[in-house]
Amino acid sequence: MVAIMALASCNSKEKSEVANTDTAETTADTDVITITENQFLSGNMVVGKIITQSFNTVVKANGMFAVPPENQVDVSAYFAGYVKNISLLPGDAVKKGQTLFTIENPEYVQVQQDFLEAKGRLSYLKSDYERQKELIADNVTSKKNFLKAESEYVVTLAQYQSLKKKLSLMNINPNTLSGENIRSVISVPSPLTGYATTVNATKGMYLNPSDVAVTVTNTDDLHIELKIFEKDLPMVKGGQSINVRLQNDMNKVYQGKVHLVNKAINAQDRTVTIHGDLVNESDVKLFAPGMYIEGEILTTTQEHPALPVEAVSNIDNDYFVLVKENDTTFKRVLIKVGATYNGFIQILNSDDFKLDTEFLTKGAFNLITE
Template sequence: MKNTVNNITNLKILASILLLLTLTLASCNSKGKSDAANTEAIIENTDQEVITITENQFISGNMELGKISMQVFNTVVKANGTFAVPPQNQSDVSAYFAGYVKDISLLPGHAVKKGEVLFTIENPEYVQAQQDFLEAQGRLSYLKSDYERQKELMADNVSSKKVFLKAESEYTVTLAQYQSLKKRLSLMNIDPNTLTGENIRSVISVNSPLSGYATSVNVGKGMYLNPSDIAVTVTNTDDLHIELKIFENDLPMVKVGQQINVRLQNSKNKVYIGKVHLVNKSINAQDRAVNIHGDLVNEEEVKLFAPGMYIEAEILTTTAEHPALPSEAVANIDNDFFVLVKEDNTNFKRVLVKIGATNNGFTQILNASDFAPDTEFLTKGAFNLITE
């Protein structure tokens, strides 16, 4: 009996030892697997920083290598505006006298020359003005001779001063009427020097004050036109210039002579070069903006544009050189910027960089001193590799 109890006790001890060994081995295996996983993760993380590119991949992907170089960067003031013409190159044409439009064949866009008839208007009152002029002209010759005769008679004490003063008064009043009517006829485009009773007319013409294009036509045949009504707008586009608006805080940076890069709203890839010609010294109280006037450097390009055309512009205020890489070489990942640095013939390392301004396809590298002068970067084809 005693032997039986001892055997049972020994079996329990043996089972406990086996259980302990099993737990120990399990613990060791678990730790080993955990350590292996951690090692694998570190290796995997390290591999993410190095990208291997074969020669075939490099050629087929049209990839390129390059180095950090000094590039020109401009400090710019952005502005919006339009093309416009100076005040002397645009005229709102109206008739000096009211009347009905008798004849007009003008359409917006028609080219006109200075002095060319734009339209004609008709009014019976024009006849009365011509009649009054001819009557004053007829009386003036007699009154002038009577005035001179009475002047001589008074000097010889043959005629009284009263008669002389009456002759002088009638002559002076009629002369004033004559000169006034002569000027009135000139405004009607009627030549007073050739006017006779046979060529009195009720229709007058309105001529163009300058050469250019009819940019707006606001009247039609038969319409009654008041002297204050704008009938036609004529614009000469030969002296087209740039009109921009900048914010008041940018005013100290803008000077006459600075370069302006001009882009059309729907064609931003094409840049036209201009120069600042005039800077307004007054700030608009409504929009707190300042007007800037500029001229295109290439005068032939003026013909490509029209007054009122909307433009976007950059005024280059300062210029400086900074180390830079092509913008295509820099990839943005969650507001961190990376480049691929060549380590050997096939391996490229992803490196964090600090960037500054971007201009003309180049990005400033603020920590350029961290790289050796002969360091090569993947300058084309890097973006997709970095972000993958």
């Protein structure tokens, strides 16, 4: 019986030793980890050295895409009237001078009639004024007649010029207006090329001069508009780079540059507005005014020794790396870290390691925390 038990004990020990040949071995020193070649390859592990990496100081901000004030126009009729015809939909492309809608009002007829009457009187009154001016110079007529002719001519000329301006605002050409083409319907043209972004008017609707019927937006000069806190203002300057991300797609980054920094602080939320331009002009077509974005303004750049973030493990606010000792052995070492940027983390105590020291830069986390 003693011999049988001894034999069974030996067999169990041999099986245990065989089973552990493919696992990471930890020696009496718990900071030393042994990794087999199979583990290294199957875990896609990578070793590397400390490198010098650029670190940017980042000011984070929220905002939206916007257009300059001159690229967005609220269109209204200068004169009250009923909408006769409108066929626009939000998103329709429009060109400068294109008719957006027409409005109708019988009062338009009276303006045209008054203009034609003033135009007809003006020729006679001008001739009479010039004749009275010559007569008064020769003392042939009285000053009273001359002043009367002058007054009637000046008043009628003012009426003529005023009505001519009104007709221009009504989009009626005063030079071609005659009694045969007087009309009660006028058209309202687009003041710029762009898109009809809002359409408030409907057919038959009564429009007052202050009512906004259509909003036209030109998106060619779409720019970045961000808000930063006042404490970050001294760090932000024109020409600095901006990383822009859409709130529904944080993985895609668009490049921009700071164009203008507002010098006034919003008293309500203590923020400052930053204006920027997209570096790639073709990106403008991807966005629309009002789209919310998140931005990172890169204020300063410094070079620091660093390792990939994946090479460092945080355990109870202590940071560890695995330092390669030989082909199969790594040692867990406590380090000091600084800033993190673009997938790299700053190593503050890099001088503690030799230049040729190698670290496990991929696959270290699971081994360190085991």
